[in-house]
Amino acid sequence: MAEMTQERLGELADRLAEVEGYLHVDESRALVSDLERRSTEPGFWDDANAARQTMARLAKAKDDVAGIEAAHAKLDDAQAAFELGVEMGDDDLLAEAEATASSLEHDLSELELTSWFTGEFDQGDAIVSVTPGQGGLEAQDWCSMLLHMYLRYCERRGWKVTVNDAPAAEVIGIDRATFTVSGKNAYGMLRAEQGVHRLVRISPTDAKKRRQTTFAGVEVLPVLPDDIEVKIAPDEIRVDVYHASGPGGQGVNTTDSAVRVTHLPTGIVVTCQNERSQIQNKATCMSILRSKLYELELQKRAEALDELRGPKHDIGFGNQIRSYVLYPYQMVKDLRTGCETGNVDSVLSDGDLDPFVTAYHRWVVGGREPVSVEDEQ
CATH class of the missing domain: 1.20.58.410 (Release factor)
Incomplete structure (x- = not known):
């Protein structure tokens, strides 16, 4: 102090x-x-x-x-x-x-x-997707840990979260997660999290208790305002319905309420099973699809990687933006800014991401030199 x-x-x-x-x-x-x-x-x-x-x-x-x-x-x-x-x-x-x-x-x-936050969508809402990368079953467990971390972070900031899709994996963790965050500067803040996240720990599924390195990718997109026009022709999409597999109550899980929308020209697939009706789930899918297609159009116009997604890499070794090490020592370190902390539980369990998010934005605008979390406190 x-x-x-x-x-x-x-x-x-x-x-x-x-x-x-x-x-x-x-x-x-x-x-x-x-x-x-x-x-x-x-x-x-x-x-x-x-x-x-x-x-x-x-x-x-x-x-x-x-x-x-x-x-x-x-x-x-x-x-x-x-x-x-x-x-x-x-x-x-x-x-x-x-x-x-x-x-x-x-x-x-x-x-x-x-x-x-001077970007067009920085002050608005965000769509966040977490996808398993290299690491097999461990990557699915890592996805569930990241989902918990982000839900806690949003709770700390007083943001509203709607989990659109987070189906449980067959053995451990989740297959993927997509959720919408509503609150002041949600997209501007959360775009600091976009990229590959690396976890190092003793494998919970390995009987020999060997160290395992696992990866997951985080994508952050803006929720587009209604006045942003993205044309999607009815014959360009295929809509499939199926039983919801995640939490949501008896009414959700016993009806064909889950929706999968496939955009045929691009191959983009969006799923949602959070709501009780097909109509609501389809509306959510279409909103997410609009954001993904808008980003894709920006990439085409610029003929380069745009600022919404950032550089696109494989979700694996050498591409991570942040490392979370649980063994042989404990540390969370952002490789872009140098911001780090030894209090891993505060980050993964309690969602204390503000020091990392702040350091990222200072780094982007060329502000103060990055410091450790302990120095921030």
Whole structure:
């Protein structure tokens, strides 16, 4: 924990001023006034789609302004408590100043992240897929561990998650997983996770207890807004229905509610068995398919790998973005940024991914040098 000093408060004030500049808060205040005025004009809701987009812009601008104002209030509180604590020799006031400063540091990190999310879909929802790679049955177990890690991470951030498809494997783990994440900056945050993830541990299925290296691939796509048009002709898809195999209750598992949609021109296959009806599952499949086809079109237009998926590699040796080592020592290390921690349980069991996600975005924008998780705390 950093020592509470006047210099530290000055650094926080400088950092806050930088973030305020990144977010163009004065412009956001003006935008709030303008959009609020427009939202009260007659006929505003005649074009419902345009009105929703305007209200989304208004909510984003309000969040930016509120975040900065709250940060200024915390800085003032920390400064007042520190000065009074020093003057009176009151350890309780100094402790209060320290707690407020630490809280402000966390808030500034969140605001910095928001300022980096300038992509078209960064502030929207995300579709995440986890696929087993090299490692046989162990890779299917690794997929289930990653799914648990991401569900916990989303829970920590207060995001809503809908597991679209996560069928159990025959022996251990899951065959694959696809889930939709809804929440502020979900896609912007989670695109840091896209790539190959490597696990090193003692094999739970090997009687000789030998060390096993296993891989899984994570794909992150944006949920496309309704105004993004992706044409899919009815004769370009094949729809198959079958019994749902995953959790979902008796009503799901005893009816042909699961849906598999195959896009014939590209061979892309999307499945969903989360909902109780074929109609709902098909709608989810089509939403995911739209995102996949949109990404594919971007790749064709650019004639290169686009920024949504990142470089495409085999899910195996030499291509990992992050390693999770459980034996012979314990460490999680991101190979892109150098961010690492020895507290493996906090990552895999509790979903404490924020230090890795933050380090990734700092690395992308060329910000601060990557540091270990322990240094972040």
